[in-house]
Amino acid sequence: MTVLAVAEHRRGDLRDVSFELVSAGRELAGELETDLAVAVIGGDVEGFADELNREGVDTVYTIAEGEEFNHGVYTQSIEQLYADVDPTALLLPNSVNGLDYAPAVAGSLDLPLVTDVIALGGGDSIEVTREQYGGKVETTYSIDADRYALTIRPAEWPAAGAAGDATIEAFEVDVDEASLGSTVNGFEEVGGGDVDITDADVLVSVGRGIEEEENIPLVEELADVLGATLSSSRPIVDNGWLPQNRQVGQSGKVVTPDVYIAVGISGAVQHVAGMKGADTIVAINSDPNAPIYDIADYGIADDLFEVVPELIAEFGGEAPDV
Numbered sequence: 001m002t003v004l005a006v007a008e009h010r011r012g013d014l015r016d017v018s019f020e021l022v023s024a025g026r027e028l029a030g031e032l033e034t035d036l037a038v039a040v041i042g043g044d045v046e047g048f049a050d051e052l053n054r055e056g057v058d059t060v061y062t063i064a065e066g067e068e069f070n071h072g073v074y075t076q077s078i079e080q081l082y083a084d085v086d087p088t089a090l091l092l093p094n095s096v097n098g099l100d101y102a103p104a105v106a107g108s109l110d111l112p113l114v115t116d117v118i119a120l121g122g123g124d125s126i127e128v129t130r131e132q133y134g135g136k137v138e139t140t141y142s143i144d145a146d147r148y149a150l151t152i153r154p155a156e157w158p159a160a161g162a163a164g165d166a167t168i169e170a171f172e173v174d175v176d177e178a179s180l181g182s183t184v185n186g187f188e189e190v191g192g193g194d195v196d197i198t199d200a201d202v203l204v205s206v207g208r209g210i211e212e213e214e215n216i217p218l219v220e221e222l223a224d225v226l227g228a229t230l231s232s233s234r235p236i237v238d239n240g241w242l243p244q245n246r247q248v249g250q251s252g253k254v255v256t257p258d259v260y261i262a263v264g265i266s267g268a269v270q271h272v273a274g275m276k277g278a279d280t281i282v283a284i285n286s287d288p289n290a291p292i293y294d295i296a297d298y299g300i301a302d303d304l305f306e307v308v309p310e311l312i313a314e315f316g317g318e319a320p321d322v
């Protein structure tokens with residue numbers, strides 16, 4: 001019995017979800033009273049293995065195949081490692097990449113797959129919790145199978161911290177190049193340059209309360225004076241006022257900054273799904289009953305067109321005329 005988690009990396013860096021998978025894996029391994037193995041496929045596998053060697057990890061398997069994510073390489077590698085390790089549980093990230101290969105791997109290994117898991121529990125059998133109806137309902141399932149695969153929602157578990165003493169093992173796979181359906185030739189960022197809102201410590205996020213595209217520079221200036229990154233709710237992106245890579249939420253990105261300042265955002269469940277993991281949430285919304293105040297640590301229930309210029313001035317900037 002082993003729990004086997006698969007790490008994720010992109011453009012030379014392990015993604016946060018890799019360390020969250022270690023925490024979730026450790027929890028599950030504790031429930032199952034078994035050990036935890038983590039696999040990393042492609043890129044600087046040795047460097048990644050050092051980083052993944054966290055407390056509670058027994059083995060890190062390195063699979064030196066390719067540089068970036070490739071569906072065929074991942075599925076073939078995981079299937080071959082699975083045959084060798086024979087784990088009870090396969091833990092994968094519920095990310096764009098994870099959702100690309102998890103169903104294929106589960107299908108070919110004939111494993112039941114539960115996606116987007118937000119909590120794990122024990123008992124006579126392992127229980128997993130998922131959200132339904134856009135987060136309004138949580139459902140807990142008992143897994144009635146000896147072996148299974150789970151995808152873990154990013155930002156639900158803390159990142160594993162202290163360094164560990166795992167065994168690092170290179171695992172050789174035999175990838176059938178002829179059957180790879182695709183090759184990765186490079187990266188092209190979707191609009192908005194290289195900004196990755198998931199990396200920001202402070203986010204100023206703008207919502208429909210901003211009313212018009214012409215008013216966006218006001219919140220942009222607030223972000224500037226605070227040294228923050230600008231993000232948004234979905235309507236702003238749908239209107240084409242900011243590029244897609246700025247969208248926070250269920251169909252955008254999951255962010256975990258130190259500070260999240262929501263300006264003119266109501267706090268719909270689909271938005272909250274992407275930012276509830278922020279350490280400190282500040283809301284500026286003229287409606288004191290807006291749901292964002294249910295999760296905000298601090299709030300200013302006033303007109304953003306009054307509040308934001310005052311904040312900009314407070315931090316030494318000058319609000320643009322909007």
Ligand SMILES: Cc1cc2nc3c(=O)[nH]c(=O)nc-3n(C[C@H](O)[C@H](O)[C@H](O)COP(=O)(O)OP(=O)(O)OC[C@H]3O[C@@H](n4cnc5c(N)ncnc54)[C@H](O)[C@@H]3O)c2cc1C
Nearest residue numbers: 207208209233234249250251252264265266270271286304
């Ligand atoms: C399948 C699905 C996926 C979705 N995915 C996402 C997602 O990833 N991200 C996301 O954000 N949404 C998502 N949505 C949309 C989501 O349901 C909401 O519609 C959206 O989050 C609302 O955005 P908002 O808060 O900016 O706008 P609104 O809900 O319109 O809220 C605007 C807020 O601004 C306040 N306001 C207005 N004027 C002022 C003012 N002058 N000063 C201060 N406050 C003011 C209002 O009181 C209001 O609370 C999704 C929906 C579906 C169905």
